[in-house]
Amino acid sequence: GNSVTQMEGPVTLSEEAFLTINCTYTATGYPSLFWYVQYPGEGLQLLLKATKADDKGSNKGFEATYRKETTSFHLEKGSVQVSDSAVYFCALPSNDYKLSFGAGTTVTVRA
């Protein structure tokens, strides 16, 4: 079935640094791709999504481009803030009704 492989981290950055979290996928066809974020003590929230190849999802300064040539959906942010400290999960549908999640990447941003 469809699956994702995600850079595990942890990642520690200084404020205003550039963040990249790698995610590659294996899939039949071109399913939607997602990034979720989990802030400390909270549930997962959908951060952004892309529904077809070459789409770019964006939200809160984060971006990810659905690249079929490299089967990737890397998450990027140009200038991180302390409030971006969280765990980030890449995900895609593993079948019609389930999602397959990456292992999660813990990001810590220092002031």
Add this chain to the structure above:
Amino acid sequence: DAGITQSPRHKVTETGTPVTLRCHQTENHRYMYWYRQDPGHGLRLIHYSYGVKDTDKGEVSDGYSVSRSKTEDFLLTLESATSSQTSVYFCASRGGHEQYFGPGTRLTVT
């Protein structure tokens, strides 16, 4: 975001006792899910539901049962809690292909 609530938010219980966790959603979503989250294991699917009274097992279903008598409610029961079931439990519902998560229940089994 979908309105998903979970109760209780925190619970401490003793080994061998039954425990029921509740999930409530207000979006009329057909699919609902229960996950557990543990360090080093990420998110693991316990059970899911594809309609009222329609449920199926996920990857870590042993020791858990579920019930769904109404579209909006999905219950997770630990028939006889064990220490290995100490975890954070998340409920989710599905709209489109996305899943929307509740705030979680932290369960400690002593």
